[in-house]
Amino acid sequence: MPKNIALKLARTKKDITQKDLAEQIGVSRQTINAIEKGEYNPTIKLCLKICWALDASLDELFWEDECDETT
Amino acid sequence: MKLHKSNLDEMQEQKLLKIEHTCCWIAFGGLLAAMYIQIAIGNGGISYIGGECIVLLIMSVYLVTDCIRNGIWDRRLKPNVKTNLTLSLTAGLLLGGIWSIISYRNYHKLIGSIAIFAIIFISVTFLVLAVLSALTAIYQQKKKQLDDLAEKEEHEQ
Numbered sequence: 001m002p003k004n005i006a007l008k009l010a011r012t013k014k015d016i017t018q019k020d021l022a023e024q025i026g027v028s029r030q031t032i033n034a035i036e037k038g039e040y041n042p043t044i045k046l047c048l049k050i051c052w053a054l055d056a057s058l059d060e061l062f063w064e065d066e067c068d069e070t071t
Numbered sequence: 072m073k074l075h076k077s078n079l080d081e082m083q084e085q086k087l088l089k090i091e092h093t094c095c096w097i098a099f100g101g102l103l104a105a106m107y108i109q110i111a112i113g114n115g116g117i118s119y120i121g122g123e124c125i126v127l128l129i130m131s132v133y134l135v136t137d138c139i140r141n142g143i144w145d146r147r148l149k150p151n152v153k154t155n156l157t158l159s160l161t162a163g164l165l166l167g168g169i170w171s172i173i174s175y176r177n178y179h180k181l182i183g184s185i186a187i188f189a190i191i192f193i194s195v196t197f198l199v200l201a202v203l204s205a206l207t208a209i210y211q212q213k214k215k216q217l218d219d220l221a222e223k224e225e226h227e228q
Contacts, residue, residue: 019218019222029217029222037224
């Protein structure tokens, strides 16, 4: 799974740390870190919580082109 | 024959994990129940329950070490003194109660059974409290280590 650069950019744009985001949506810091590193594939529920917290859409944060799936 | 590709889709994989999870706790409870029954019918020696003890010990050690290694404590319980005290008192009461009943059934001495209860209750409570306190300290240390690592990676990315 590739790194989630879009998530990291959206988070830094809002000037919040992984810890702040984790606390805001009720998950551990390791989970946010793992999602950004592409090590964990979150459920749609968690994706939505992240989107709401960062005022972004699912497309903006989690969309991948089909070819990215294999990389 | 290809073995590396899973035959299950995402949902089936989640269902299988849930089934395996339930099965794990059935095995855990079953082993405890089997050991209790063996002890209750007077077959409490190592030759009778040694196998169950070893399997239970391996399961417990794996469960605890892997959870702590991943910075996980419990779904609902918090790793604090109050919880540790409640759990150790419960374990003490439970084991003290079981052994005092067994003692009374075997020897019909009320004072002896009460003494057995007191001894088992105190020793189990202190032992469980000590183990839980040590594990809580290790868990908190590991969690801090994981948080520090995540922070370091956050700045590196």
